[in-house]
Amino acid sequence: MSKIIGAVEIGTSKAKALVGEVSEGKPLSIVGMATRPNEGMRKGEIIDFNKVGTSVHTALAEAEKMSGTTVDSIYLAQTGSHLSGSVLRASANVSSSDGRVSASDLQRAADEAKRRKPENGRSYVHYVRMPILLDGRPVEDPVGMIGKKVEIVYWAIEGNDSAIRANLDVANSYGLEVDDLILSSIASSTLVAGPDLKRAGVLVIDMGAGVTDLAIYRSGHVAYTGVIPVGGDHVSGDLAMGLRVFEPYAEKLKLTYGLAQHDSSAQDEKVWITNEKTIGDRAVSRKAISSIIHVRVVELFEIIAKELGDFLNPEELGAGVVLTGGASRLPGIEQVASMVLGVPARKATFPSEIGKDLAQPENATVLGLLHYALEDNRLPGQPKSNENSGILSKIGGLLGI
Amino acid sequence: MNQENFLEPSANPHLQDCPGLRAMIIGVGGAGTSLVDGLRFDNFDYVENLVIDVDVRSLADSLAAEKLTFGRRHTRGMGTGGDVKLARRAIEEEKDKLREKLDGVDLVFLLAGLGGGTGGGVASVVARLARERGALVFAFAPMPFSWEKSRHAQAEECLEDLRKHANAVIPLPNDSLLQIGGPDATALECFAEAGRNVSRGISAICNLIYRKGMIDVDFVHLRKAFGGRAGRTLFGYGKGAGKDGLREAMRELLVCPMLHLPDVSKAADILLIFINGGPNLGMSALQSASQEIREAFKAGEQVVFGAHVDENMGDEVRIIVLGATDLGTASPMADVAPPAQEVFHATSKPKETHPSRLSINQKEAKKMVSKRGSKKKTSESLEQNTFSFMEDQNQRGIFDNLPSRNMYEGEDLDVPTYLRRGVQINL
Incomplete structure (x- = not known):
């Protein structure tokens, strides 16, 4: 018996929909995917509901058509600068008389941790489990171990109700249920940083058009996530202003000639803006293009370094920095990242089972959504049916249920 | 030619009781004062000037014809040390002195560095008082560098405030200085260039009003266009020379x-x-x-167009544009000035009502007017192949429509980094 699952990422420049099929004993296969330009968003937040709705719906319809099936529910990626993460922890005393930890002890601790509510107007969108502590020692699976107290720690991401609601409404207006909301950076990390990288310690930076998502992993667990409201659009905007050209031409120049760092050994050359040799066309220097991009990218990594603070420790980031997202296509960006962050950086590689045409940096989040959804994110010892991390438990209040 | 001939007295009751149109350049604070001094060399003989500061010593060094000190009680003749509130309190106490100076002035060019205490605090007060007296106020406001964080934030607030009171405010960010100067420009040259921008703006407006030209505009037209308006402004210039001078100037204007x-x-x-x-x-x-x-610039009907011939310019051409927009969303204008409309109605007929002004080439001007009229009708069908590729594009910056600023440690991240960090871009 196979199951169809869907994933949607409403990105600032593009809406992406993915349809996957899972069948017993077989890996996930992607049966449909579509991308549509999205003009209704800026910096990860919806400014024009109708435009966003249209692009999401056409992307979904096309992905469904390609797969020959229909999708009833989807996993939805969340990003935007309104999101913020914090650590939630709660503990439970081991209840059994023989001092062995049971699944119900863990569940009690988890319920306790999730009982906390953020301030008015905000809701938790995603709980990411951090290590479980048994009498203060981190353990992977404490069930059956002897101890007095289990402590459970979550990295809980909260966001503005109105922004989350807008995202849900886009999906609901297409008649879709949302299985779960997943933080974009966590989704991307699932795909581009495997368990071994996460154990060694890794910083994943997903550079989108509107925002840059980051997630840091240490000893296998997430330690910090963040969203910085600067992305590839800012690079294009800077170019438009600096070269005094209109936005679409700036975007084109960025994609064709953009470099994160100017190659000082190369001779400076001039390139035409529209390349149509019309009367209004001008030539601009490639050095001007790369200098404008360089300062913006350097600043972005400086902000990331500031945001991460002590988390940015080369000794704890054995696997270095992994860059993904559309803006990470910029040639030379990994050198700039290494230089500013002081940790070796490289562009992401994708697992080999993902087809070549799908294995593009801008697809990391949407592909990661499906992989994350399939991963076992349950508490140790919990039966499948008892899984209670669905969307209703998180934002039931928001939907009035 | 006498200034009195420039205007038809009976047409404008507001200007009737004064001998001619009075324009005044007012420099406020240290930056404003030095800008006024810089302008002394630019032949604005027909424009009065006044500098206002709390710093007695800096005023004493100024070349301006008229000077006004205030706040002696608060600062004992020294500067405000960047304290906007102190400056504002001091000027409020001595408003009457200022009112006296502003009496009968029709056009005020206000120059004030908004990063300073005096410039930032007093500029909006001067603008308000001048408008209360019926003047049209154009403000040129140098803004501090982005890296001067707290000063920059203060200047932003003062700019908001000034926009409420002046008819048009043209911010001159120091961040842009590096982009304005040439590749090897020194700091001094960059600041001088900023001064030249102010001079360009003022001379464009003054030339429109005072000088006789091919296509003339008078103060009333200017007043109708800018009276009671606030919001965002644009200011640009371009120059060219040679056979294709005008075209070259156009090109330079668009990349200004x-x-x-x-x-x-x-x-x-x-x-x-x-x-x-x-x-x-x-x-x-x-x-x-x-x-x-x-x-x-997607301009609507409200266009004030002036063209002047200067024998000394040879084949050189200069274009200066000054515009304002966002009127709908702009913060409400403090309603203190006499309604510009009333003044205008008396003379709302075209140029022909000013025979004294155009006594020499009146015929040409009339021809011009009719030509302009016919042009308007056919403008839609006109083929504009040169710059038409810009038409369909979004003319506003991509982050323009966002209500909030993207602040991070006192810097707006939506503003290009190269501007904030002062990285020079040579096209």
């Missing part, structure tokens, strides 16, 4: 660094175009240039 700054509007509801050139300035070329400029 002053037009490509955050906070500068990309479209204008009101547009003032001023073209200055040698005797060879062709009529049809002027027509198409003005049309192109209008389209480039």
Whole structure:
């Protein structure tokens, strides 16, 4: 018996929909995917509901058509600068008389941790489990171990109700249920940083058009996530202003000639803006293009370094920095990242089972959504049916249920 | 020629009781004072000037004809040390002195560095008082560098405040200085260039009003266009020389660094175009240039167009544009000035009502007016192949429509990094 699952990422420049099929004993296969330009968003937040709705719906319809099936529910990626993460922890005393930890002890601790509510107007969108502590020692699976107290720690991401609601409404207006909301950076990390990288310690930076998502992993667990409201659009905007050209031409120049760092050994050359040799066309220097991009990218990594603070420790980031997202296509960006962050950086590689045409940096989040959804994110010892991390438990209040 | 001939006294009751149109350049604070001093060399003989500061010593060094000190009680003749509130309190106490100076002034050019205490605090008060007395106020406001964080934030607040009171505010961000100067420009040259921008703006407006030209505009037109308006402004210039001088100037205008700054509007509801050139300035070329400029800035009906011939310019051509927009969303204008409309109605007929002004080339002007009229009707069908590729594009910056600023440690991340960090870009 196979199951169809869907994933949607409403990105600032593009809406992406993915349809996957899972069948017993077989890996996930992607049966449909579509991308549509999205003009209704800026910096990860919806400014024009109708435009966003249209692009999401056409992307979904096309992905469904390609797969020959229909999708009833989807996993939805969340990003935007309104999101913020914090650590939630709660503990439970081991209840059994023989001092062995049971699944119900863990569940009690988890319920306790999730009982906390953020301030008015905000809701938790995603709980990411951090290590479980048994009498203060981190353990992977404490069930059956002897101890007095289990402590459970979550990295809980909260966001503005109105922004989350807008995202849900886009999906609901297409008649879709949302299985779960997943933080974009966590989704991307699932795909581009495997368990071994996460154990060694890794910083994943997903550079989108509107925002840059980051997630840091240490000893296998997430330690910090963040969203910085600067992305590839800012690079294009800077170019438009600096070269005094209109936005679409700036975007084109960025994609064709953009470099994160100017190659000082190369001779400076001039390139035409529209390349149509019309009367209004001008030539601009490639050095001007790369200098404008360089300062913006350097600043972005400086902000990331500031945001991460002590988390940015080369000794704890054995696997270095992994860059993904559309803006990470910029040639030379990994050198700039290494230089500013002081940790070796490289562009992401994708697992080999993902087809070549799908294995593009801008697809990391949407592909990661499906992989994350399939991963076992349950508490140790919990039966499948008892899984209670669905969307209703998180934002039931928001939907009035 | 006498200034009195420039205006028809009976047409404008407001100006009737004064001998001529009075324009005044007012420098406020240290930066404003040095800008006024810089302008002394630019032959604005017909414009009065006044400098206002709390710092007695800096005023004593100024070349301005009139000086006003205030706040002696608060600062004992020294500066405010960047304290906007102190400056504002001091000027409020001595408003009457200022009112006296502003009496009968019709046009005020206000120059004030908004990063300073005096400039930031007093500029909006001066603008308010001047408008209360019926003057049209154009403010040129140098803004501190982005890296001067707290000063920059203070200046932003003062700018908001000034926008409420002045008819048009043209911010001159120091961040842009590096982009304005040439590749090897020294700091001094960059600041001098900033001064020249102010001079360009003022001379464009003054030339429109005072000088006789091919296509004339008078103060009333200016007042109608800018009276009671606030919001975002744009200010740009371009110059060219040679056979294709006008075209070259157009090209330079469209890439003018002053037009490509955050906070500068990309479209204008009101547009003032001023073209200055040698005797060879062709009529049809002027027509198409003005049309192109209008389209480039998406200007509506409110266009004030002036063209002047200067024998000394040879084949050189200069274009200056000044515009304002966002009137709908702009913060409400403090309603203190006499309604511009009333003044205007008396003279709302075209140029012909000013025979004394155009006694020499009146015929040409009339021809011009009729030509302009016919041009308007056909403008939609006119083929604009040169710059038409810009038409369909979004004319506003991509982050322009966002309500909130993207602040991080006192810097707006939506503003290009190269501007904030002072990285020079040589095209």
